[in-house]
């Protein structure tokens with residue numbers, strides 16, 4: 318299929334975060350390129366690149382971004398590039414960014430500055446959610462050669478690969494020495510990048526994370542994600558099964574299923590299907606020993622999903638259910654699709670079906686207009702519900718989101734204090750939950766870390782277990798729990 322791809326010069330961009338770019342154009346000389354590669358026979362100016370041999374990919378943010386980064390790496394390897402040990406000795410450095418908070422943006426900018434300082438010769442390619450949201454902001458930073466939005470991320474390896482017959486440094490397209498920007502309409506984007514993530518930490522060396530869904534059709538008022546990741550789309554069932562099969566064939570025993578709005582898997586496929594059907598198919602058609610489900614919205618924890626998770630020993634007893642707030646008023650302001658009582662009902666049902674399950678939630682404090690009374694409702698609901706851990710976030714205003722327009726922003730000190738209160742409550746609940754397993758036996762998968770005395774492991778219900786002695790990684794073991802020490806169970 319012929320594709321027209323034209324680089325935008327950064328100064329031509331209007332840096333509106335939610336602007337949809339429907340048209341691509343370039344200033345100066347025609348930078349029209351047919352086909353998926355930037356080839357020397359295109360009517361563009363610039364020098365030929367020498368052999369680009371080494372790359373480094375640095376990922377920021379959520380599991381979905383890690384999975385995108387793994388897919389980029391896979392593509393770069395397929396094109397013959399070699400992985401460099403570090404950004405400081407790579408010829409091409411890909412920064413796969415996150416933009417979910419202002420501090421995520423800051424981290425990305427700091428990384429660009431660091432890499433450019435340590436390795437001024439490197440061509441820095443910036444992609445990911447920040448690149449989609451504010452490409453001009455990034456392309457203006459020293460050292461950045463190219464900014465590729467999520468809309469074109471699936472082709473990113475083409476811009477970094479050496480090609481037989483010539484290759485044009487993208488930084489020179491259009492005859493200018495400045496960086497280039499390739500960003501399109503994210504809502505027209507239908508690609509789903511997916512590659513299992515193995516190597517970002519010791520957990521994932523033994524428990525690969527497989528992204529099966531991307532994008533989101535919801536519009537939570539604080540969330541930038543739909544505008545940078547686009548519509549909800551799902552990996553086809555046959556591909557899901559194939560990827561899981563490949564992981565099993567490579568010796569992996571637990572696979573973590575992830576997505577931006579995982580519970581919506583299958584809704585846009587034809588014929589329409591759903592998350593429970595995917596779980597059933599994985600159980601029936603693959604030999605995977607354990608599936609772990611990452612975050613699923615409360616409305617998608619249907620009775621069917623709860624019963625399936627509870628009844629299968631091959632699905633980890635772990636439910637991560639974003640809550641955000643316990644105040645009806647705040648949930649409405651956030652445009653969340655459930656009310657506190659619906660949420661409480663789902664959690665109670667999960668607990669009844671799985672008495673030992675780990676149950677966690679994302680909670681946000683400091684949403685605009687959150688009063689002391691609203692916060693108290695959140696605190697009280699958390700106290701009442703059987704959570705075993707929480708991820709507590711402080712609201713971060715994202716330019717272009719509806720909530721950024723709400724005038725009653727909560728003072729930073731107040732939001733920080735609310736965050737502290739919830740973290741303390743969560744820590745207490747976690748301790749009590751963990752303590753309840755002392756004296757019992759638990760199943761856990763061994764991870765790679767050994768500290769000289771203990772091997773780290775993760776229980777079926779998501780608790781850190783330190784098993785006495787050295788054990789090979791990636792083994793299911795039964796441990797007798799002896800104590801709770803410093804946020805980990807001790808067992809043998």
Ligand code: SF4
Pocket residue numbers: 533534535536537540541542543577578614
């Ligand atoms: S469900 Fe809401 S918070 Fe989650 S990605 Fe979609 S819009 Fe964002």
